[in-house]
Amino acid sequence: MPSLWSNESDGSLREHLVDVVVSGSEPKIRVHDLTRVADDGSRILKGVTIDIPKGMIVGVIGPSGSGKSTFLRSLNRLWEPPESTVFLDGEDITNVDVIALRRRVGMLFQLPVLFQGTVADNVRYGPNLRGEKLSDEEVYKLLSLADLDASFAKKTGAELSVGQAQRVALARTLANEPEVLLLDEPTSALDPISTENIEDVIVKLKKQRGITTVIVSHSIKQIQKVADIVCLVVDGEIVEVLKPSELSHATHPMAQRFLQLSS
């Protein structure tokens, strides 16, 4: 159960991480002993413990069915975690109003689902719910942040490619000014160029806005491109935390096998 701040069993891991972690600062997200038991008694997550530093991009990789999505969904209560297991800025998220939480912790899925209406309507959706009306300029700015030009504002979902729709979904999420982005295989349905666009935007958001990001991906290449640190999940546990450039150093046998097959 590695923590980014300390790892009793592996001093070298701590050394590896010292230069990417801002030592001493409060983590943006703290996950402590998070366990999920399925109805049949099997454990989907087994005591996951990790601190996610503010402003960092954390990649989550691992074999299919290892619990990556369940972990991600627990961070904004799409799956309700037990009390006192997930904290945002030190506050137990089960005590935070769920709508407010999901504004602060936005999420993007594998396939974008746009609401009826235009792209601009979609981008305005969240602010509208709060009684805020975004100007055209504000909509264009959000589209630009997601690498779409202003001409998209009037289009409808039916006129967009999946990659463009995913960027609209991202702009809609960004309209809520999230502090954290959860990305669940956000490019697995996209072509290589759309994939690159989204990857570039993820890195830009970190640099320009300091958004803390957790990205689940099956692409080692993608994780190496965008992530600052990588969590290897095997059978409901985070078995290793590594720098992207050091993935080949993974020691857990299943993690090694997964990495060999994926590279």
Ligand SMILES: Nc1ncnc2c1ncn2[C@@H]1O[C@H](COP(=O)(O)OP(=O)(O)OP(=O)(O)O)[C@@H](O)[C@H]1O
């Ligand atoms: N609501 C649920 N009820 C029971 N079991 C579930 C539920 N959701 C997920 N599981 C099981 O939990 C395990 C982990 O699922 P999860 O989707 O988190 O894995 P994953 O690592 O994201 O997989 P993939 O890479 O294939 O998306 C799987 O065995 C899955 O069948």
